[in-house]
Amino acid sequence: MKRFIILLLVPLILMGCWDKTEIEDIMFIYSIAVDKVEDKQNDAPQKPFYEFQNQNLEVTFLVPNPAKIQGGESDVLEEITVKTQSLPEAIGMIRKKQNREPFFGHEKLLILGEKLLKDDKSLKCVLDWIDRDPKKNRSAFVVATKNVSDLIKVSPRLEKLLPSYVIGILKNEAKVATMVSVSLNEFLGGIKSSGMAMLPIINRQKDEIVVKNVALIKDSKYVGELDDRYIRGYSIISNKLHEGKKLFMFKREVLSYNITSSEAKIKLDEENGRLVFNVDVEMEGDVEDYIMNEDILKSDIIKELQENISKQFEIELKEVVRHFQQDIGYDYLNLKSWTKKHKYDLFKKYEKNWDEAFRNAKFNFKVKSFIRRVGVIR
Amino acid sequence: MRRKREVTYTYTPETKTKISKDINENIGIIKNILKDCDDVVFREFEVGGDDKIRMFLFYVDGMADKLLLDEFVLMPLMISSREVPPSFDEIKNKIFEATKDNAMAVTDFKEIDIIEDLVMEVLSGDTGLLIDYTEKALLIATKAFPTRSVTEPSAETVIRGPRDGFTETIRINTALIRRRVRDPRFKIKQKRIGVRSKTDIAIMYIDDIVDKRVLDELNKRLDKINIDAILDSGYLQQLIEERSFSIFPQVQTTERPDVVAAAIYEGRVGILVDNSPFALIVPVTMNAFFQSGEDYYSRPVISSFVRFIRLLAGGLSILSPALYIAITSFHPQIIPSKLALSIAATREGVPFPAFVEAIIMEITFELLREAGVRLPRPIGSTIGIVGGLVIGQAAVSAGIVSPIMVIVVAITAISSFSITNYELATALRLLRFIFMIAASVYGLYGIVLAYIATLIYTVNIKSFGTPFLAPMAPFYFEDMQDSAFKLPLKYLKHRPLHFDPNDLIRQGDEDGSQ
């Protein structure tokens, strides 16, 4: 019994509630938007008060207002904007403006401005801060945008909160072939392991937002933009495609093919000091529309359709690879890590100048597509 | 001479006075002992053709069966003995034997030669008969006091299962058990405990199953008891428990004879106390507290599910307010964003921190529960309505607590009512407050600390040598078949190992072999 009293008293004696913050005193930061607005360079080596110089970043925190949500009001998202040198300082500064405790555990969306992406030093700073702090939500999504202040003014029509709206769109990636979505985890992992990462770009279009193109990051620096049309090919080669559509030409009609699964098998050889990738793709899908008044339910027609689709995919994939090899010049298809995993000797040989080897590599594609279903009419 | 003795005699529990040959002396002493006990009836009469022999009969009015005394004791002695041979002279020298063996048509006699013992027995409802010239007295079993009939137990109701419950009479209770255990190896040992109350208790076990060490330990503890009165089995329970201050009961109490019988068949010991409708069972484990007799009567899959629900209820009734505090005040990242926002919204304007809010609500709930028990039945339901309004509606609209807190209290209440054992439910109620305090200091870490502390505490408890958390800790693989889940009866071939029964086999194989 004596023991139990001691046990009871342990928490009581040590009474003190250092970490206690009541939930209503918390500011749930749903989204952080960072951009670079100025380009002051003032780096005197030693000087007091570093805080008040080079305030190049503009950080906006999007915070839902619980009282407004309960009241059923429409404009529930509050914006808190500060100009600062770094993100840790930004948090110090919002404490001067807001009484509630900023809380990042429910952060859903990280918006990075274009200008920030172009400055590798600042980007590194921002990312390191996010990576270092265990309180951040690592399944948050990351997006890039041209104009941050424009984007965050959008008030979505069906949703209450802008971040939920953006995330909802990003989650459609599973159904749209020409889109990617990147979580903080994938983004940081990519940057740390291969130095390369992709970010979907979202922009404002009147009072909606639209996902268009992908920003390419290499070594914490923005290197270019990938057009939407290349994303489907990229997803197929890197085995990331879940579901998506492709329009194709058949008997002078444009028809739609809905890919339901796709699997790419890569084989690697070396020919005359040049890498040769043989990519075999097998995909399944449904035909979603067809020429009126013609019977599709014949195996030879299906076969013809399949061959047609396969051929058009081969052309597409070739063009995608050409784009990556010649226009972009970096291995965003993640073939480096594939080679490391599966052909270690070749990897060792080309490791030093991989980008060069990638640009010179030869690609052969073989696509086999299947049509499984044609709908309920003939 | 007689007068003198009367004055010198004073009653103490230790005195033992032999019955003397002189009936007048005996009567004097008895009347002295039972002075001012106006419920005792004394009857002196003379027996035999010439009223040669004086006899003295006394009993407690209301506790003895008067009809039986009139018809089968007084009638043969006073009337028949005059008409029927042998005559008095023939049996002059063996009058006691004649009375006992030939005269009265009563089943149960006892011979007693100490006056104080006789008085003691009479006070428990029997009738004493003193015969002149005899150094022995006859005790006639005439116990017939007002009893409650066997009714359905109110604290442990079942849907499927027998409806009889214990009453306040130990005889009826032992009969209820004996009906279920018709085995000569089933023993009912009776004792009297309480210096003044002399309460009957019955220790029940099956001789070749019970763990003798438990029985010895129990007897040792019972013999140590030196208290004036045992009014209920609750007294006895407290007196034989290892840890008096423990919040967990170390003795199981039940109102149901089938539960006691089942425990006896498992090799445990049942204890009945006169005047108490609650039987005690030792040893007991946490596992047993989460079981109900009904589990064994209904289908195994269902009862396994029900047991799981009960465990869940146990967990919820301890943890839910603590988790609410920990999550809202320390770790809002654990719950989904939308829920976090809506909790934040509902707590907007609540003046108290979550801990105070939870304490207020939990104490209100405890008050309501206590009030509901104390109030007379017809008004009891009123409390429910008032409480529902106070907790549910008014407190929220007054802005003292948030609606989520009301849900939390409701969950706690429902789950603590779904625990089968009332005493365990009370213990968990207390634990809940400890967890709440811990959570308010350290959040989730505090809950874990409290959990560890509770666990340290419970692993150290033993009930008559059986670890309280058995068969989980120490682990008995074989006993898992009847723990958090239950296998079909067909597969429960042996008795629980952790009670260490002498005879392990409960069910032989189908071909009759063991």
Added chain:
Amino acid sequence: MVPNDDKISTFQLGLIIYLTPIGVGIFTLPATLAKDVETNGWIILILGGLLCMLIIYFICDVGKKYSSLGLVETLKLLFGKFLGSVLAFPVFVYYVIFTAMEVRIFGETTKMYLLFKTPLEYIMVPILILAIILARNGIEAIARFFEAAFYLVAFTLLLVILIYLPKSDYSNLLPILRVDPLKLLKSVSDSLFSLSGFEVLFLLFPFIRRPEKALKGSLIAISFIVVLYIIVFVQCIARFGVDYTSTLLYPTLSLIKASDVPGAFIEGIEGLLFSLWIVLIFTTIVMLIFAYSIVGSNLIKQKEIKHTAILFLPIIYVLSLIPDSIAETFELTDKLVMVLGYYTIIALPILMFIASKVKGARG
């Protein structure tokens, strides 16, 4: 009725050997392995496990022979009174420092993931007090506590594994065995020390009801730990890739943090899982305290283990607060492993094994 003889069953022994090594070490293990041997960590883990089993064989062989004596008494018997005490002393120091570091790393981790502003001391003291209380209750209570706690732990582990198994990219584990073999061998010791804690087996022999079965129980326990470690390592690599894993301080916790359970009521599951993990760390601390109090009380000839446990509590508390930063804590732990760890885990069992054979041959 369970006999009250201060002995533990084989199952309980296995559980003690299983739960003692699993503590804070598992948080950093994947990063250490990924840094040194990249994707081959799981091979190293198996090798380390096998080495550990060999040592356990030595320990059991000696322990069975002198099962009624403790470690210190056995040493005194084998090497003489003075030399035996001298040999036992480093073991005592090892356990004391090990306890202190375990408590410190636990405090730091809790501060990082659960309670951000609570002072370190206030995190460490309650768990230390609870651990002392349990350790004072003797081996029987400890064994029962381990059993009772195990259900929750097993549930936690199962949950973690179920969450991660489907969502990872297992091709990250390739290539296999493409690292300098010398490097591989070097990091076997890392993997062995991630199992450190199993050596309490030596001290437990006087408490084992059936010493002849100790070997089997401990080997099974060790193989279960190795399996668990491999699962954690593989999951980390499969989820994050080698390069990212090696940059993380606590990859295991990051792994938990990176989870998103679809459609779950709980969102940020890491806080909850970490709090359950505290129970595992607690078991480690309890066993270490018990270990040093046995060795200590044998050394200073104190009959009551209880008192020794309390006696050194202030020392442990002070020791655990000596490192100024988390970096220094890790450095100190590494140094401890280098000197005392090698001695206690590898050198001493082998030495005793040889000595007992020599003595056996002579006698």
